[in-house]
Amino acid sequence: MNTAMVWFRRDLRIHDNAALWHALKAARRVHCVFVFDSDILDALPDKTDRRVEFIHASVGALRRTLESRGGGLHILAGSPRHLIPELAAELGAMTVYAARDYEPAAVERDAWVAERLTKAGRRLELVKDQVIFEADEILTAAGTPYHVFSPFKRAWLAKLDAFHLGTYPVEDLLGNLAPAAPRRMPALADMGFRSTDLIELGVQPGEAGGRARWEEFRERIDRYRETRDFPAVNAPSRLSVHLRFGTLSIRELARFAHEHAGEGADTWLSELIWRDFYQMLLARYPHITRHAFQSRFDALVWPNPPDHYQAWCEARTGYPIVDAAMRQLNQTGYMHNRLRMIAASFLVKDLHVDWRQGERYFAQKLLDYDLAANVGGWQWSAGVGTDAQPWFRIFNPVTQSEKFDPSGSFIRHFLPELAAVPDKFIHAPWKMTPTQRLACCIGSDYPPPLVDHTRARATTLALFRG
DNA sequence: TTTTGAGTTGTTCGA
């Protein structure tokens, strides 16, 4: 009997699923499995985690879809290092298919599982699914990985063709799915987690949720370029969480963006290329999770003044755009991309805190948290990453605020204590005279600025000069 | 090997 297994991880969908297609193509009986990984879940300090709920709901939806096609989903909880080889043996699956994951911990886990399977005469077959081009597919003429985005993007676009954007026709082969014994799905509480406000926040998990969001964004894509930098506008795709957990296919999104003419789609496609770029860098240079990409900056000692990090986390720096951004993150698990840059630049270059602390904080809070993209973004903001112009990258939080939240409507939404502050002062409320402070008292209703930007900027430049 | 052009998302200063 020709039997295979598909191990779902961050590809929680059926449509255009590479691992599922390869298994269905190769075997007459295909078992599907998902493992709630206790090695990851047990380490999470906060048991009210929207990501766990997103995964849990998406896995439930995946099981219902598989069952409606005559198949099923084995849902287990524990360490996949043992559970995957055991289940493969129990089901008689010779090959386990899975989508390749480029995070160092996943690479190590997969090598471990592969070795176990091999010893038992089976094998783990990892296939490309999360990116358009993997680390060894886009190289310079010298055969080395790109370290600069623009030439990487040119090479990426030059290599793009119908083959790399093609859809795996999974739907044609679903007759090979094997059912799973009907077992109750583990509840969130069984794993020690509580339910969250995910649905109230408007996040729809699962493949259907991703598709709904995608259809809604396609209506707005032509305006993406002009509107994407304004956090008060519904401009971003908000698809990052679906790409993170694979409830949408990157090939489907990239193909649409590539075929859809216009500046909006081109700009958005660039963002998808950035995603491939950072995945490639992490796969090639796994040490960048803890060390500066540019080694000459790795020894840089950040002053990290006491209380600065805490004030930033708790949205009380006294700079409205930064605090509003941090409230958006703390309250909703999401932060607009422009604000991620402003908040990151402020923590590192105004508050002089090590970028790794900010990266870890985002890791705790972001629903769409992706190690590769987050590390890449923080290193770029800190000026220690793949491009070398730190003096260009010290955002002025007031100028950025005036430019990208001109009416202050985003600020007022997340900082209602500033609602009555006149437009003229919304970006820098400490400039109000005592009589103007009736609307909001700086010092009691809202904190005074934690640092002086001009002085903090000078300190950063000196720090980089060495 | 050497040379050349370019580098996501900016800010500040002085006219």
Added chain:
DNA sequence: GTCGAACAACTCAAA
């Protein structure tokens, strides 16, 4: 208020 130049000078990628 608006405009252009300076910022500081390095690394990458391709010719």
